[in-house]
Amino acid sequence: MSIPADTVVSQLQWRYAVKKFDSTKKIDAPTWQALEQALILSPSSYGLQPWRFLVVTAADVKSQMPALSWNQTQPQDCSHMVVFTARENLDAAYLDNYIAYTESSRGLAPGTLAGFRKMLASSVESMHSHFDWNCRQVYIALGQLMAAAAMVGVDSCPMEGISAEGYDKLLGLSGSGYRTVVGCALGYRDPSDAYASAKKVRFATEMVLQRV
């Protein structure tokens, strides 16, 4: 059951990068479940899902984040802070696991996807950096999450201004094979946040879009 186009646009216009969250308002469980699904269902190249999402709601962890985020308070005041991490590499073991998982999920005999595995390995081989490529995939998930949040009326703030090393340490990611890339704070805007009513700045269509 698809959604009217003008509703989608008005929700995307409603979205802005929240500066100040209302720290008393929490995202309820069913709404949060949907946003987790938006993360999990996010598209990625070849379906490789080279990511892990950390969903931080623990107050004692959130309270340490502003110091690692140029003193921005959104990670502490929001309801759910998502930390996007990307895999450092795409090694043979990861590809093997992905192929086996796909075969098993789809009820295919082991080895059915050997041709796809070979193509995948060749593609991965040609990348200049697995981590950089994985980071790009992570940004698809970030885009999908923010769009989905806007649809369900949840506010968000993408956060690149964080110390990836600091977050890695705080979240115990060392040795996990995954590294912090970007964050996204989710919750509800504080009524005092003046940015909510600031005019959205977007280049004119003809500056950023060309019809061929």
Added chain:
Amino acid sequence: MSIPADTVVSQLQWRYAVKKFDSTKKIDAPTWQALEQALILSPSSYGLQPWRFLVVTAADVKSQMPALSWNQTQPQDCSHMVVFTARENLDAAYLDNYIAYTESSRGLAPGTLAGFRKMLASSVESMHSHFDWNCRQVYIALGQLMAAAAMVGVDSCPMEGISAEGYDKLLGLSGSGYRTVVGCALGYRDPSDAYASAKKVRFATEMVLQRV
């Protein structure tokens, strides 16, 4: 007017990477207008919008794309082929223009955002590659576009398997300061596309999502 969470999830579940588009079906004008807005309204770090979107519907251009796309036919058969390009750099002139545009859009006196301009310059200075960073922003727009398309019931296929150099040449991007990064074909699935009914493969939640 926000959308029920389960509707959002079911539309995201409905989405898949289309292998075969119905080349007779076109996205109507109002629906396409909404998807253009999803592109234009896409979030980017600092709001810099370091991108241009080329929307290709011309048959004689689309027909040249499969040869530049590992012989995949989606760019030719789809209704609207979006080519995402990223700026090669973030030079002082671009930042100046963005700041002036923002001041003008918001009715601020010239120079009001000098402090923000300074912070921006320092942040941009510290990036290891402007182009790589701009590419990441482009992937936010890709994520938002695919999510919005799913909401309005439009099918899509993200396309990384394209020759960026070939697309640059085809679209005359040389010297523009922008380079092809990724594509997204949009339209309607062909009823014969077996991938539409294949089980979606996603790692189990505990494999990709950790609650802290």
